[in-house]
Amino acid sequence: MSTAHSGYYLPHGSHWPIVGSVGLTAMLGGFGAWLNGSGAGPWFMAAGFAILVIMMFGWFGTVIRENLAGLYNEQVDRSFRWGMGWFIFSEVMFFAAFFGALFYARVFSVPWLGGAGDGFLTHELLWKGFEAVWPLLEPPAAVVTPDSNPYPVPKGIIETWGVPAINTLILLSSGVTVTWAHWGLKKGNRGQLVLGLIATIALGVTFLALQAEEYVHAYQDLNLKLSSGIYGSTFFMLTGFHGLHVTIGTIMLTVILLRAIAGHFTPDNHFAFEAVAWYWHFVDVVWLFLFVFVYWI
Numbered sequence: 001m002s003t004a005h006s007g008y009y010l011p012h013g014s015h016w017p018i019v020g021s022v023g024l025t026a027m028l029g030g031f032g033a034w035l036n037g038s039g040a041g042p043w044f045m046a047a048g049f050a051i052l053v054i055m056m057f058g059w060f061g062t063v064i065r066e067n068l069a070g071l072y073n074e075q076v077d078r079s080f081r082w083g084m085g086w087f088i089f090s091e092v093m094f095f096a097a098f099f100g101a102l103f104y105a106r107v108f109s110v111p112w113l114g115g116a117g118d119g120f121l122t123h124e125l126l127w128k129g130f131e132a133v134w135p136l137l138e139p140p141a142a143v144v145t146p147d148s149n150p151y152p153v154p155k156g157i158i159e160t161w162g163v164p165a166i167n168t169l170i171l172l173s174s175g176v177t178v179t180w181a182h183w184g185l186k187k188g189n190r191g192q193l194v195l196g197l198i199a200t201i202a203l204g205v206t207f208l209a210l211q212a213e214e215y216v217h218a219y220q221d222l223n224l225k226l227s228s229g230i231y232g233s234t235f236f237m238l239t240g241f242h243g244l245h246v247t248i249g250t251i252m253l254t255v256i257l258l259r260a261i262a263g264h265f266t267p268d269n270h271f272a273f274e275a276v277a278w279y280w281h282f283v284d285v286v287w288l289f290l291f292v293f294v295y296w297i
Helices: 016-035 041-068 074-113 117-125 140-144 163-186 190-220 229-262 271-296
Strands: none
Touching: 016 041, 041 229, 041 271, 074 117, 074 229, 074 271, 163 190, 163 229, 163 271, 190 229, 229 271
8 A cells, every 4th residue: 555645544425335235225126026026126136236336346446546646554554454354254244144044954944844853743743744854855845735835846956066066176276366366466477467367257257157057057957946945045045145256256356457457556565456365265265165065965
């Protein structure tokens, strides 16, 4: 960070947080409407995502211009580091809640419905014939009242050592390429920096393309949907939100690439790169947990 501004720097008011809030509300509201069968839901969701992308580029641009103008000092640098750290921590808690829902279903609720522990009478009187296994391809209603089952019954699950294993290799490789780019930056080697970022972005886009292909296969060939009981809902909830994070990370890496090409970073002044690298490594680690607990075990 530049230290030309020696006093306590207080950023001016910004409209970008409001824009981001509008985008998030439209995206999540549209997603909820889509789940409830509204034809306008996907359009609102797409519009909300577009607003978020505009907000990211606009807000990043404001911060970049302020930095290049020499307004930031060590106090602002510490604020950015703490802010990014707390942001990633909030994302950790976000995924912890989702993994908590998965573990609760697998360890407690599904076994109870199958008669485990104090659920013996529940199983005998309400869900007799239901077998508590995971992945839960047939919800209790599909076993007890097959003619009135409201949930689509999947024909199978995603093969662990197919696309998920390939995507794991891709994300682990992207962690290597972004680290290699960081080494180039610290050495003042802009060519290595740019090449490493391009490779990382390409790997991120490839990951998203393969995940989209996996979703099409799940819906069309396996009948595995968000509405397929607790297994379908936790599967798409965890992998979908992780895919959203990969998308956001890829956008941020693209901004960093453009800044690297423009020569904004030096070996001693490049926290923007470090912040995005932190986020990308976080996304990598979350995927390892997803691969193990969603696809493998």
